[in-house]
Amino acid sequence: MGQGLRVGVFVDAENVRYNGGYQMRYDVLRRFAAREGGTLQRLNTYQAFDVDRAKEDMEYNKKSRTYQQMVRDFGWKITVKPVRRYTDEAGNVTTKANADLDMAVDAMLQVGKLEQVLLVTGDGDFVQVVTALQNKGCRVELIGFRNVSRQLQQEVDTFYSGFLIPDLLPVAYEPRNEWGTSGSCVRGVCTKWFADKGYGFLRFIKEISPNLWITDARDETSPYISVFCHANELADEVTEDLLMNRETILEFYVRESEQKDNGLVANNVRLAFNVNR
Numbered sequence: 070m071g072q073g074l075r076v077g078v079f080v081d082a083e084n085v086r087y088n089g090g091y092q093m094r095y096d097v098l099r100r101f102a103a104r105e106g107g108t109l110q111r112l113n114t115y116q117a118f119d120v121d122r123a124k125e126d127m128e129y130n131k132k133s134r135t136y137q138q139m140v141r142d143f144g145w146k147i148t149v150k151p152v153r154r155y156t157d158e159a160g161n162v163t164t165k166a167n168a169d170l171d172m173a174v175d176a177m178l179q180v181g182k183l184e185q186v187l188l189v190t191g192d193g194d195f196v197q198v199v200t201a202l203q204n205k206g207c208r209v210e211l212i213g214f215r216n217v218s219r220q221l222q223q224e225v226d227t228f229y230s231g232f233l234i235p236d237l238l239p240v241a242y243e244p245r246n247e248w249g250t251s252g253s254c255v256r257g258v259c260t261k262w263f264a265d266k267g268y269g270f271l272r273f274i275k276e277i278s279p280n281l282w283i284t285d286a287r288d289e290t291s292p293y294i295s296v297f298c299h300a301n302e303l304a305d306e307v308t309e310d311l312l313m314n315r316e317t318i319l320e321f322y323v324r325e326s327e328q329k330d331n332g333l334v335a336n337n338v339r340l341a342f343n344v345n346r
Contacts, residue, residue, distance in 0.1 A: 074208075077111035077183040078102045079172050081190035083150075088191050089214035090231055090238060095143045097237045097277075098212075102187050105279040111179055112145045115168030119152040148175075173198045180205045187211075188225070193218030199225055214238075229281075232256045232318045232341050235274055240320075249275040249294065251325045251333070256341050258319065259312040260295070267300040269312065271319060271335050296323055296333045304339040311340070 078098070085093055095114070103109050116137065123130035137147055150168045169192060176186060180202055188195060191213035199209050199221065211217075211225040214232060222228045231237050233256055235248045243254045257273030274281070278292035286295035302321070303312075311317045320341040326332035 074105065074107040074184040075110040075182060076102055076107040076185045076187065077176070077179055078109070078113065078187045078189065079111070079176050080114035080145075081168060081172055081188075081192060081195075082114050082116040083168065084190045084192050085214060085231075088216045090189075092241075093189075093231065093238055094236060095140050095145055097234070098189065099143060099145075101212075101234055101237065101277050104277050104281075107185060109144075110183055111175075113148065113172070113175055114140060114145050115148045115150060115172050116140075117152050117168075118149045122152075148172075169194050177201060180207050183207055185210065189213070189231070191215070191217035191221070193221050196220050196224050212237075230318060233258070233274055235276055249273070249323070251323060254320065254322050256318055256320045257296070258315055258317065259298075262309065262312045264309050269298055271296045271298050271321065271338070273323075294323075294333065296321075296335045297326065298335040298338060302334075302336050302338050304337075306340050307338055 080095075080098070085091075099109065099112065102112075118133055119129070123133065137149070140147055148168065148171055150171070172190075173195065176188075176198060180186070184206075185208045186202055187210045188199070189212045196218070199211075202209050203226070209225045211221065211228045212231045212234070213222075213228070214230070217228070235255075240246045240254045247253050248255055255273045257271050260270050260272045262269030272284075272286060272293050272295050274292050275294045276292050280290050280292055283291040284293055285291055286293040298321075307319065318341040319338055321338040322336040323333045324336055326334045
């Protein structure tokens with residue numbers, strides 16, 4: 070499914086940034102959006118820029134513009150939203166750079182040339198936008214990190230946790246990490262846990278693939294890998310209740326098993342970014 074479809078990607082960069090997706094790689098996101106052989110018709114991202122801060126903080130100004138140029142080099146159109154400051158009655162200052170309206174309007178105006186839309190956000194305000202896009206005959210996918218609206222997840226055709234997409238979010242303390250290889254650090258979920266036996270199985274996506282719907286790791290065409298995990302490898306924070314919750318994102322190292330040919334075992338299993346807290 071999706072072969073040759075015209076695809077549009079719309080990224081709510083500020084929502085992503087403040088909900089666990091800081092340092093998200095736009096080159097990997099582009100590969101993910103085109104994984105089914107579709108044509109990338111639109112690549113739009115909406116980012117904030119603090120003009121007042123930039124006047125006083127040259128390092129911020131330089132880093133912001135360098136980052137924007139890097140994203141443009143990957144073929145993205147950037148809509149820069151100026152940060153605005155608001156002072157309440159108590160004198161508290163808050164900042165806001167809301168791109169929701171721009172992103173929603175662009176998606177609706179461009180949907181006539183699109184067959185599939187990938188939204189990258191967790192904001193529940195996009196629920197009606199999703200419904201409108203679907204009513205135009207467009208398939209809508211969603212990538213989010215933390216605090217993703219439950220209603221938004223249910224409304225889209227498919228939801229993917231950005232934590233689980235290979236290399237979309239780098240492992241900060243493993244700069245040369247080769248995701249999925251023996252000795253690498255990956256993120257995944259628990260699929261089975263036998264508390265009475267003290268072990269279970271974790272699963273992660275080895276590579277970006279058009280077959281993400283084939284979740285059975287026993288299928289040779291599936292991009293998912295099943296990993297054996299012993300209870301001794303779990304951090305104290307990883308409780309049985311969390312393991313049994315498929316929404317719990319785990320971060321762990323994978324190594325070749327010494328007991329089973331071609332098998333992998335999980336080491337140092339912990340909660341990814343404390344995502345469930």
